[in-house]
Amino acid sequence: MTDINRTREGLAGRLEGIVGAGHVLTDALVMAQYLEDWSRRWRGAALLVVRPGSTAEVAAVMAACHEARVPVIVQGGNTGLVGGSVPPAAGSTDALPVLLSTRRLTEMGAVDPLTGQVTVGAGATLGDVQRHVAAAGWHYGVDLAARDSATIGGTVATNAGGIHVVAFGMTRMQVVGIEAVLPDGAVLSHLAGMLKDNTGYDxxxxxxxxEGTLGVITAIRLRLHRPVGRTTVALIGCASYDEALALMTSAVGPTARLIAAEVTDEKGMELAMDLRGLPWPLAARHPLVLLLEVADGGDASGLVGLDDADVVVGFDASEQSRFWAYREAQGEAFSALGVTHKLDVSVPLPSLAACCDELRGIVGAYPGMVAFGVFGHLADGNIHVEMHGPDADDPAPDLAVLRCVARYGGSISAEHGVGRAKAAQLHLCRSEAEIAAMRAVKAAWDPEGLMNPGVIFA
Ligand SMILES: Cc1cc2nc3c(=O)[nH]c(=O)nc-3n(C[C@H](O)[C@H](O)[C@H](O)COP(=O)(O)OP(=O)(O)OC[C@H]3O[C@@H](n4cnc5c(N)ncnc54)[C@H](O)[C@@H]3O)c2cc1C
Structure with missing residues (x-):
């Protein structure tokens, strides 16, 4: 029996005693779905997959792995696009890790009407949390296209952004309490949701x-919002990012609230049309299509000054979801071409147009590029660059994009995180002192380096 098989058998037996035999997976075919990410660009190897069903089980699993000095990769919905949710490739590390799936931690508490808060298990999907709180008359401030697969724990671990950041902020701003298990199995539980609580470090x-490098998040206390009421959604043709940014300000009336401002380029629109069987939605073709959603009671009084624009306006839910479909299909539409390099970056708004123009030049000229597109969350200066053609393992086009963004003072990861994909490039937008401080936190909480090794830090 090889060393790996001996370790697997010994640990599997111990973990089965904690979570039950049905939740320790060692069969290669059964494990396969956990070992490749949504983009199919990242895949790795694991000793086994374990699926604990409670915080106590997570704690016992972590203690057992810690004792055996086996690394642990945490996985929620596996929709992260930076390689952090799957183990590194076989042979790239000394020890095969355990993959800990949080998908059984799905408990959701009742919404507290007094505080507008709810406690949910880390493995509940974002969509389930949205529906659960909506049924109680509340709204959760984060939304993104992977809502029915991404877990709430994963969105916290990545500080996910999405389409409503302009209105409600990033995930961090929705979190008022966390329960998590440290690498040695210790449980930190702080779920009271006190808004005023200055008792030391948060x-x-x-x-x-x-990104799973400090411990396993098992439950989260979220702050909720009152629903925004009826909205109006418009698609507007634009010639440039500068024009789109100008409209984002000028077209929103003084009494309306901007809920989303998204932009999709012509290539992305065409791919979404092919994927979803949709028509071109405007009278003429444009390099960019801007989507604005405003909360205005649903009578379009929130959108102003668009008389000369090529625009369509949607009032009812089915029209609005049709308008959103072009933007929401982007990730899937590019992936339908085959393995695609997916980069998520942000740029200060005054530099966005210049940076995007330069990026299009760099990416378009890259040898072997078959198709590329730029789309994203305009209001946050957050763009996604999709590149199909270059080899999946070729880091050069990614590096060219990240270096360009860094020259404009942007961030090499707006919302997806650093993962394995960008760990070696962290220095492009974080100083030596910042990286040293982050490494010190990691070393204090995970001195053996067992949690998601290779993620965030190369
Ligand atoms: C079609 C599509 C659209 C997307 N749109 C957006 C978008 O608009 N905005 C955005 O921000 N992202 C977006 N994403 C990326 C992705 O959905 C988010 O990063 C999401 O937050 C990941 O959640 P997950 O449960 O799938 O996490 P996973 O992919 O499973 O994991 C992501 C990272 O978090 C860690 N992790 C997961 N759960 C836990 C936990 N309980 N405790 C500790 N660590 C954990 C993992 O180790 C990994 O490092 C999109 C992805 C797709 C496929």
């Missing part, structure tokens, strides 16, 4: 954006 905040 440990929950540290978990937001920690």
């Amino acid at each position: 440990l929950g905040s540290l978990f937001c954006g920690s």
Whole structure:
């Protein structure tokens, strides 16, 4: 029996005693779905997959892995696009890790009407959380296209952004309490949701954006919002990012509230049309299509000064979801071409147009590029660059994009996180001192380096 098989058998037996035999997976075919990410660009190897069903089980699993000095990769919905949710490739590390799936941690508490808060298990999907709180008359401020697969724990671990950041902020701003298990199995539980609570370090905040490198988030206390009421959605043809940015300000009336401002380029529109069987939605073709959603009671009084624009306006839910479909299909539409390099970056708004123009030049000229597109969350200066053609393992086009963004003072990861994909490029937008401080936190909480090794830090 090889060393790997001996370790697997010993640990599997111990973990089966904790979570039950049905939740320790060692069969290669059964494990396969956990070992490749949504984009199919990232895949790896694991000793086994374990699916604990409670915080106590997570704690016992972590203690057992810690004792055996086996690394742990945490996985929620596996929709992260930076390689952090799957193990590194076989042979790239000394020890095969355990993959811990949080998908059984799906408990959702009742919404507290007094505070407008709810406690949910880390494995509940974002969509389930949205529906659960909506049924109680509340609204959760984060939304993104992967809502029915991404878990709420994953969105906290990546500090996810999405389409409503302009209205409600990033995930970090929705979190008022966290329960998490540290690498040695210790449980940190701080779920009371006290808004005023200045008792030392805010440990929950540290978990937001920690990408599974500090511990396993098992439950989260979320702050909710009152629903915004009826909205109006418009698609507007634009010649440039500068024009789109100008409209984002000028077209929103003084009494309306901007809920979303998204932009899709012509290539992305065409791919979405092919994927979803949709027509071109405007009278003429444009390099960019801007989507604006405003809360205005649903009578379009919130959109102003668009008389000369090529625009369509949607009032009812079915029209609005049809308008959203072009933008929401982007990730899937590019992936339908085959393995695609997916980069998520942000740029200060005054530089967005210049940076996007330069990026299009760089990416378009890259040898072997078959198709590329730029789309994203305009209001946040957050663009996604999709590149199909270059080899999946070729880091050069990614590096060219990240370096360009860094020259404009942007961030090499707007909302997806650093993962394995960008770990070696962290220095492009974080100083030596910042990286040293982050490494010190990691070393204090995970001195053996067992949690998601290779994620965030190369
Ligand atoms: C079609 C599509 C659209 C998307 N749109 C957006 C978007 O608009 N905005 C956006 O921000 N992202 C977007 N994403 C990326 C992705 O959905 C988010 O990063 C999401 O937050 C990941 O959640 P997950 O449960 O799938 O996490 P996973 O992919 O499973 O994991 C992501 C990272 O978090 C860690 N992790 C997961 N769960 C836990 C936990 N309980 N405790 C500790 N660490 C954990 C993992 O180790 C990994 O490092 C999109 C992805 C797709 C496929």
